[in-house]
Amino acid sequence: MTSLYGLLESVRGFIATGGDVLYFVAAALFLMWVLMIERYWYLLGEFPKVRKNIITSWEAREDTTSWYAHRIRDRWISQASDDLNARMLIIRTLIAMCPLIGLLGTVTGMINVFETMATQGTSNARLMASGISMATIPTMAGMVAALSGLFISSRLETRAKIARDKLIDSLPHH
Template sequence: MQFLFEQIELIREFLQAGGIILSVILWVSFLLWFLIIERLLFFKLDYPKRYQQYLESWQQRHDKKSPYARYFRRYLISQAVVDMRKTMPIIKMLTAISPLLGLLGTVTGMIHVFDTMAITGNGNPRAMAAGISQATITTMAGMVIAIGGLYFNRLLEQRIDDETHHLTDSLQTH
């Protein structure tokens, strides 16, 4: 139990060193990973059931060649794409905003350094360390989150494309 308290204290100190911006980056990260995991679970658990429903809806049609049948087929495919892309714009936005928040942390950290220099009147490294630490920690955190977000964003986009093509091929018109 003592180990857990020590780890929590280390995390608290790390967040304090990064300032308020690092806390915002942390919350953005939680939301981003929640949405990524939700999409991965959607494809693992929910989408196979929906895929079967789309196929059954199409198989129940006797007419598969008329203009109305083609419209219905397009509707099924469009509905599947909407379901698959449900939270993708938010994932993309959070991925894009992460390095910008890191940059904001860098700027606020450097302002802290300049304020310290103005107050002390010299370039005392000890006095400037907190601002430099804040600047580098937030930059690193924003970039790490963005890199992970980009990877999973691309992975999910590829899965959406593959599933869309698979569904399109499965809904035969002959």
């Protein structure tokens, strides 16, 4: 219990040092990771069932050589591909937004520095340091959030492409 309290205090101190923009970085990071976990869940848990159903349906067809049968096959592959790539655009958008949200923190931190300089003068370095940390920490947090999402999303896209290609290979057309 004390370690959880210490962790919460550390997070609270980090956010106080970095400013309120870190809440937006945290929200984007949370949403991004929820979507990526959902995509992994679909890819590893649900898609094998979908793939099996599509293959079973294709093999159960008597006609697999006509133009009409090939259009049905293409439709099933297209639907499976759409399902595999669902929400990937949102994930990529959140990845691109994280550094921009961090830059918003840079701007608000620098405004804080200039406000301190205007009201207190340039001689108080301690007051300016809080604004500078408020300018740098959100940028760092946004970049770290984007990098973590970039790595996982590229792995997801690769796995989705491989799963689609395996599905195509499993549906022979004569």
